[in-house]
Amino acid sequence: MGYPHPIHPRETPVLSQHFGQAAARTYTGWVERGGYQALRKAIGMAPDDIIAEVKASGLRGRGGAGFPTGLKWSFMPKDDGKPHYLCCNADESEPGTFKDREVMRWTPHALIEGCAIAQLAIRADVTYIYIRGEFTEPYHVMQRALAEAYAEGVLGANALGSGKRIDMVIHRGAGAYICGEETAMMNSIEGRRGNPRIKPPFPAVAGLFGQPTTINNVETLAAVPAIINRGAAWYAGLSLSSPKSTGTKLISVCGHVQRPGTYEITLGFPMKDLIYDLCGGMRPGRTLKAVIPGGSSVPIMTPDEVEACPTDYEGIVAHGSMLGSGGMIVMDDSTDLVYQIMRLARFYAHESCAQCTNCREGTAWTTRILERMLAGEGKQSDLDLLLDLSDQMTGKTICVLSDSCAAPVVSGIHKFRADFDACLSRVRPAVMAGV
Amino acid sequence: MTAHGTTPHQPIFAGDVLAKLEALYPKYPDKRSVLLPALWLVQEARGWVSDDAVREVAERLDLTPSYVRGVLTFYTMYHKHPVGRHFIQVCTTSPCGMCGAEDVARTLVEHSGCGDLGATSPDGRFTVIEVECLGACGFPTPILIDDDFIESVTPERVPELLARYP
Numbered sequence: 029m030g031y032p033h034p035i036h037p038r039e040t041p042v043l044s045q046h047f048g049q050a051a052a053r054t055y056t057g058w059v060e061r062g063g064y065q066a067l068r069k070a071i072g073m074a075p076d077d078i079i080a081e082v083k084a085s086g087l088r089g090r091g092g093a094g095f096p097t098g099l100k101w102s103f104m105p106k107d108d109g110k111p112h113y114l115c116c117n118a119d120e121s122e123p124g125t126f127k128d129r130e131v132m133r134w135t136p137h138a139l140i141e142g143c144a145i146a147q148l149a150i151r152a153d154v155t156y157i158y159i160r161g162e163f164t165e166p167y168h169v170m171q172r173a174l175a176e177a178y179a180e181g182v183l184g185a186n187a188l189g190s191g192k193r194i195d196m197v198i199h200r201g202a203g204a205y206i207c208g209e210e211t212a213m214m215n216s217i218e219g220r221r222g223n224p225r226i227k228p229p230f231p232a233v234a235g236l237f238g239q240p241t242t243i244n245n246v247e248t249l250a251a252v253p254a255i256i257n258r259g260a261a262w263y264a265g266l267s268l269s270s271p272k273s274t275g276t277k278l279i280s281v282c283g284h285v286q287r288p289g290t291y292e293i294t295l296g297f298p299m300k301d302l303i304y305d306l307c308g309g310m311r312p313g314r315t316l317k318a319v320i321p322g323g324s325s326v327p328i329m330t331p332d333e334v335e336a337c338p339t340d341y342e343g344i345v346a347h348g349s350m351l352g353s354g355g356m357i358v359m360d361d362s363t364d365l366v367y368q369i370m371r372l373a374r375f376y377a378h379e380s381c382a383q384c385t386n387c388r389e390g391t392a393w394t395t396r397i398l399e400r401m402l403a404g405e406g407k408q409s410d411l412d413l414l415l416d417l418s419d420q421m422t423g424k425t426i427c428v429l430s431d432s433c434a435a436p437v438v439s440g441i442h443k444f445r446a447d448f449d450a451c452l453s454r455v456r457p458a459v460m461a462g463v
Numbered sequence: 464m465t466a467h468g469t470t471p472h473q474p475i476f477a478g479d480v481l482a483k484l485e486a487l488y489p490k491y492p493d494k495r496s497v498l499l500p501a502l503w504l505v506q507e508a509r510g511w512v513s514d515d516a517v518r519e520v521a522e523r524l525d526l527t528p529s530y531v532r533g534v535l536t537f538y539t540m541y542h543k544h545p546v547g548r549h550f551i552q553v554c555t556t557s558p559c560g561m562c563g564a565e566d567v568a569r570t571l572v573e574h575s576g577c578g579d580l581g582a583t584s585p586d587g588r589f590t591v592i593e594v595e596c597l598g599a600c601g602f603p604t605p606i607l608i609d610d611d612f613i614e615s616v617t618p619e620r621v622p623e624l625l626a627r628y629p
């Protein structure tokens with residue numbers, strides 16, 4: 029549902045159907061809503077059959093990269109005698125993204141169930157659920173639900189009476205966007221600074237505590253119980269566009285729309301209808317200027333690009349951006365893109381872990397140049413300088429935080445040149461005279 | 464707060480807090496992994512993480528104080544210095560900034576008496592800091608007062624909200 033709004037008739041509520049119902053948070057309430065049947069079923073399945081089912085569903089990672097989930101799980105070694113781990117990524121810190129918190133706040137048992145099933149599939153010993161430190165309410169709700177799941181025998185040494193052991197630990201972050209990057213998260217769980225690691229080795233070979241590890245986003249894992257319950261074919265059938273984009277996606281919409289919130293759509297749903305119909309469009313008297321569709325790390329779209337864009341992995345790429353996390357930032361014609369891009373660059377500069385030079389220096393310099401332009405001290409050559417800098421920041425670092433800072437800058441300069449020109453024309457006369 | 468060197472450090476890990484620490488060990492394969500939760504326990508008990516606390520944590524987890532400090536300083540939510548009785552975090556990242564967050568931040572700084580972002584009010588009641596995205600971008604402006612996550616804060620609501628935190 030479009031939390032905090034009632035379900036819109038054009039939504040497809042699978043994950044969100046119980047959002048807003050306090051009773052769904054409890055074990056009893058969850059069981060009354062059909063909870064833990066999927067886990068029971070999965071316990072009776074061979075791990076490889078669970079993986080095959082998830083593969084066939086077409087489910088792709090909902091954390092940003094869109095990697096096929098079943099395929100990721102199949103990379104985990106079998107019968108290697110080593111401990112295996114699952115990490116649930118609940119660090120949700122990408123500007124514009126606020127969907128995972130609704131899953132945790134309203135349906136904590138859906139996440140626990142999804143983690144438990146994934147744990148069986150990849151033969152993991154423990155799931156670590158990494159929740160960002162600022163998420164105080166989701167943290168408490170998840171803690172309570174986890175304690176209940178243990179008390180009710182869903183988890184523990186004899187999960188649902190199966191004789192199988194399923195363990196889960198909630199690990200609280202402490203303020204660092206970078207810990208959402210999978211290898212940084214592993215370091216953070218291990219009691220280290222949250223610096224991303226160089227890959228390879230990939231997590232399925234050597235991840236958390238040096239052991240085979242899978243990491244998935246909250247929404248990805250929470251989607252698994254429905255797939256096991258209702259079957260891969262049902263899930264794969266949920267698609268309005270490409271067969272490569274199946275299922276439903278939570279889209280959190282913020283910025284200048286009338287009804288910001290988290291909406292659940294079938295992939296392929298027209299982006300324009302999402303903005304104008306579900307979210308009620310712009311505020312009165314305003315028109316659409318720009319959309320960042322997948323969290324702040326993806327390129328900015330123009331209204332023309334939005335016009336015929338299906339909201340799915342391939343469609344958004346074809347229309348100039350990426351689905352990313354599904355955190356949509358909508359901006360109307362009152363927005364100064366240069367200012368907003370500066371503010372995003374400042375975010376990345378603040379969050380850079382500082383281990384790669386191009387990121388540490390690049391994010392800081394990008395911010396400074398944009399600040400200088402906004403202060404009326406910009407030069408025409410600053411645009412080339414920014415593009416050159418962005419080029420040096422793309423594909424050259426251990427993780428993609430640096431690339432993420434460059435994306436809005438490059439797309440902003442190319443697609444919203446008028447805002448940059450207007451900013452440069454506000455240059456103070458003293459600067460023009462070279463004083 | 465005690466002046467450096469005048470009052471001996473009272474151990475943090477005793478009684479309940481020690482029991483909570485010990486309950487964490489079985490959840491991880493090694494002691495180092497208990498570091499982040501242990502620092503949270505310190506901050507809950509004392510309000511901030513002092514040098515003495517760093518030494519105590521290091522001792523408990525078989526780490527060196529400099530290692531602990533290196534990790535501590537990476538994470539922005541741990542207080543390396545004492546802060547006001549109520550700690551306020553306000554998001555001003557773009558999605559909130561576009562919807563008036565900077566006015567909220569300014570009003571918080573003024574009404575709390577802090578005078579400046581990052582500063583503590585002279586009566587020791589509040590510290591206000593600006594933070595990046597709190598993951599509630601659809602409800603501008605979200606703020607955290609201690610552990611209370613409050614959404615849709617406007618400048619008008621600020622006086623009433625602050626009054627709830629004596």
Ligand SMILES: Cc1cc2nc3c(=O)[nH]c(=O)nc-3n(C[C@H](O)[C@H](O)[C@H](O)COP(=O)(O)O)c2cc1C
Pocket residue numbers: 088089090091092093094095117118119120121122205206207208209210211243244245246248249427428429
């Ligand atoms: C800087 C950075 C921050 C990230 N933050 C998050 C995050 O907060 N949540 C998330 O699920 N994935 C985040 N990711 C993506 C993860 O690295 C990883 O791809 C994802 O958790 C995999 O799960 P999925 O396959 O289920 O999407 C981030 C990546 C980068 C580079």
Ligand code: FES
Pocket residue numbers: 123124125554555556557558559560595596597598599600601605
């Ligand atoms: S930008 Fe303010 S909560 Fe995300």
